Amino acid sequence: MASLKTLLTKPWIWSFAGALLVWLATIAFTGGYGAGGMVTAALSLAVFTVIVGVGQMFVITLGPGNVDLSLPANIGLASAVAMKVMGGSDAMIVVGLLAALACGAAIGAINYLLIWALRIPPIIATLSASFIIQSVDISYGRGLQIKPPPGFADFTNWQVLGIPVLAMLTVLFTIGAAIALQRMIYGRSVLAIGQNIRAAWLAGVNVGRIRFLTYTLSGALGGIDGALLAGYFRGANVDIGNEYLLASIAVVVIGGTSVAGGKANVPGVWGAALFLVLLLTMLNTFGVSAGVRLLLTGLIIVGVITAAGGEKAVR
């Protein structure tokens, strides 16, 4: 079983194993009832975490201290922008999506501008940016909850043979992200910066540009995620992105990406997102109270990270 052995050395395998285990535990509890539906629901919800998780993964891979805390506010504003631009009309779907994308990318670019021009640590810069974004969102979307165009709402909920179409598209997107990470100059540069920013500069990597692109990418993904969430939940909302602050970081870490930077893992983001969604479903099915649910979620995340974190020394 040599192939199984090499499989076990992959850092992302643990998140998938965790997801599988949680799923099995839940259907054992329900006696097999709703096993398929659970997978469908998990895929539909995991998509949104995966999209922002990939952006966060690139940011975290830039090295210690790099994290995008503006994602929730970004998602909130972009969802409002998308819904307003679409204005309930199917003809405006593409324009609305582009607007959300541009809104997110602009937020990402501003984040990096704060980090670069004012030399603020990324945690502070993105956090303070998120307060500003949130204020803009509140005054911009005041009082109105705009519904998505029917075509867009249908698209975000569209399933083929029980598999959400959005999940399939996201799989394609993550394959692209994995290729960009390992085989493109951009990805190599991100990995180099995360390992040693000074050595990267001295090896000719354009550090400033790569960091700018990474924060912009993370922002743009947050923007598109906001639009899709508004479609899926049939309406934009200031709080729509709140849970993605911790979720986007958790899926990166559980998925086997190094918090210290320089080592990233795209498949793990999928495994971890499914794991988190299924974990919540399981605890809901067991009927535990909200407090216990939070406690167990925390403990289980710690457990998975410990199990997956058995980093081998290189020498």
Add this chain to the structure above:
Amino acid sequence: MAAGNTGIIRLGGAEKQFGAATLDVVRLDGAEKHFGAVRALGGVDFHVGPGECVGLVGHNGAGKSTLMHMVAGTLTPDSGTIGVHGVIEENYSVSRAQQLGIRCVFQELSLCPNLSVAENTRINHASLSGFGWRRKAAELIAAKLDEIFPDHGISAWDIVGDLSIGRRQMVEVARAFTVTQDRLDLVILDEPTSSLDAHTAGQLLAFVRRFVAGGKSCILISHVLGEVLRNADRIVVMRDGKMVASDAAGAFDRDRLVTVMGGAEARQKTAAQAAAAKPGASPLRVRARPAGQTDGKELVARAGEIIGLAGLAGHGQTDLLLRIFGATARAKAGIEVTAPVALVAGDRQSDGIFPQWSIAQNIGIRSLARLRNGLLISPRREAELADAWKKKIGIRTPDMDNNIFSLSGGNQQKALFARALGSDAEIVLMDDPMRGVDIGTKLEVYDLVREEAGRGRTFLWYTTETEELDNCDHIYVFKNGRIVANLTRDELTEEKIIQSSFGDAA
């Protein structure tokens, strides 16, 4: 001394000691060590007597470091015994070694960069506790620094990460010689002068002689053979995991050492070959004036030239190289660069190596644009680049896809050379890149540098080793961030450099 040193006798499994005065400080018998299929050490008998400075020489990978790790307790031999002060140690470890008075200064600097010099000193001295431990530690290290390196210019409150690599090395060395409650009998110095300039290296070696004269012992590992020949009482030569010679230092000269070490032949061709005339009017590649220069002196480098940057360590040579490097991305006042630039780092860990990556990836990073096939980096081209340089520069590894840390220090450095020389750069900046590199590797790299210069590449070479300047066409001597002298190779002598480095040129 060698013959009368059997201070250990075995009587039915028990050990007894006698004749304490002649006991070896440390003695290894038949020490063997394997790492997987690689034999790092194959049955070595090694000993150090009291009041003795033993020089240990050999190429990178000859087993010197493995042997020293055993003496220091960081590695246990697969077979063989270790005796300290005449008693066989069954459970030898780092803390046991510390108790028994054995310290070491390893090549990979072991200071914590985020702590101050005083706090780093405390790490080795658990007895510095209670209120005011920082002050006690500061006094301890400051006194030792003053003793070894007068006028060192280091404060005990400096954060280690802010110090230049040379000063970090000074702290590391001084810390090993500090004493609180544990005894101190033997200090292992692994390449202690690799980042020091000639002046501070001289201070350290003079201190080592005083230390040894006081009845203590020392093991000196250095690739600078002159240092070993002048300062060791006895020299041990290692090759391929075995000890191939052990004799009084007086019985060796440079040529015999090189012959016994093996591999490095014919070094005299250096000067002769380098003397081949260069055309006077080849195109200008670099014109650079240091930031603090007021008298209009500037560094000029043309295509095909090898330019040396000399002077005491940390006097602005690295700064100028970095300014030239930075000028390629954004124009800087007083600096003109006309071709792509690559840099070979000397401080490998902080300026060069990507620890998560393979050797091939570490080499390819500077040339990613050329390794592309369409939008994607071609693994085949990356492997071809790596293999070509593996052959050309002789990187010793079974597989270029192994992690970069599977290589010895000298071979890691070769990978960094391959990164720069394998790129499109016409100007190569070298920031004292030969620290801790064995002489065989050095000679190979010198040849390569001259060959590449012959093809029109320009080299700016900062070095702390005066011998290396023989390879240069032109030498600029630095002091306090400025160019104070400008020598052609014919004018170059060690005295001239020292004179300029210490002179009162304002």
